Amino acid sequence: MDFKADSKLTHILNPDEQRTPRDIPSQVRYDPLTGRTARICHFMELKWPKPDFEAMIRGSESYCPFCPDKIMVVTPFFPEDILPESRMVRGNKVLTPNIAPYDGLSCVAVVSDRHYIPMLELTPELIADNLAMCMEFFRKVHDTGHEESVYHLVNWNYMPPSGSSLIHPHLQVFITSHEPNLMREENRAAAAYAEKNGSNYWQDLIKEEQSRGERFLGRIGRTAWMMSYAPLGVAGDVVAVVEGAHCTMDLTEQDLKDLALGLSKAMAGYDRMGIYSFNMNFFTGKIGEQSAGFHAVFSPRAYFNQALGTADVGALRNLYNESICMSYPEMIADWLRPDF
Numbered sequence: 001m002d003f004k005a006d007s008k009l010t011h012i013l014n015p016d017e018q019r020t021p022r023d024i025p026s027q028v029r030y031d032p033l034t035g036r037t038a039r040i041c042h043f044m045e046l047k048w049p050k051p052d053f054e055a056m057i058r059g060s061e062s063y064c065p066f067c068p069d070k071i072m073v074v075t076p077f078f079p080e081d082i083l084p085e086s087r088m089v090r091g092n093k094v095l096t097p098n099i100a101p102y103d104g105l106s107c108v109a110v111v112s113d114r115h116y117i118p119m120l121e122l123t124p125e126l127i128a129d130n131l132a133m134c135m136e137f138f139r140k141v142h143d144t145g146h147e148e149s150v151y152h153l154v155n156w157n158y159m160p161p162s163g164s165s166l167i168h169p170h171l172q173v174f175i176t177s178h179e180p181n182l183m184r185e186e187n188r189a190a191a192a193y194a195e196k197n198g199s200n201y202w203q204d205l206i207k208e209e210q211s212r213g214e215r216f217l218g219r220i221g222r223t224a225w226m227m228s229y230a231p232l233g234v235a236g237d238v239v240a241v242v243e244g245a246h247c248t249m250d251l252t253e254q255d256l257k258d259l260a261l262g263l264s265k266a267m268a269g270y271d272r273m274g275i276y277s278f279n280m281n282f283f284t285g286k287i288g289e290q291s292a293g294f295h296a297v298f299s300p301r302a303y304f305n306q307a308l309g310t311a312d313v314g315a316l317r318n319l320y321n322e323s324i325c326m327s328y329p330e331m332i333a334d335w336l337r338p339d340f
Helices: 053-057 124-143 181-197 201-212 253-271 315-320 329-339
Strands: 005-013 021-030 037-040 088-090 093-097 105-110 151-158 170-176 216-220 223-227 238-242 277-283 295-301 323-325
Touching (some): 088 124, 124 151, 124 253, 181 201, 181 277, 201 216, 216 253, 223 329, 238 253
Antiparallel strands (some): 021 037, 093 105, 151 170, 277 295
């Protein structure tokens, strides 16, 4: 497994009287599976000031469709052939169709009846219970033989820097026959890897990263936690690979609890940096796709400039799909490893 990087130096002259020379390092890293490049550059201390949460949240309950006074009135129902009970309710959690769908079976899972939950109060129990509700929905739809029941995805945009338009925490839940771009690239590359090497890339990655130790964070049950070598996020990505699972439908109840515990640990580590927002996505193969490997990616999000609300995704990422990380993943791993 090749962890390739091109190291570069930018030569500048400081604006002093002597025009003192200065070299600024950067790296272009290649994802060992797909070859996708990521730039390690624009180095800064990974420390962000937290905003005034009260000011951010104030008044947002008045128009929130997921608060208890509105959710059962304004959210839509599933057709009977999809879900006979119309909505899925699990305690104070509700899974309902997305009124602005991204796919044929596009849903939202409302995490709690609480309008605002600080990141550190997203407990492992709360996360696991929500993932279990998603899995129950996946299995019910799959049992109907629905033609879209191929890939089963959970996405999470938490708080505004992540792209969330609502404060009230909720998951995006998809059942789709269409792979998202990066997931498709990974699955194709993993199939090519299996054909060439006679082994599963994701299981090999666990062994390689654990052996190297530089980016490995730890194990929880059969889930291995590590930093991405070529991250998508400006503060790195935490990757959770579930050993022996090829797709979402392979996950057990214990796997969901282990994923939830690991996500809470990642949140605790990034909270110390001042980060309060993240994306989390499931990456999965089809049922029975032995070359694939189920993994979840946790990617912290931040504003480059808090006062201006400057997004951490600019032209390089948005149009070139070239990601930027502002610290070496190995250094971020050192920061997060005590939480694991």
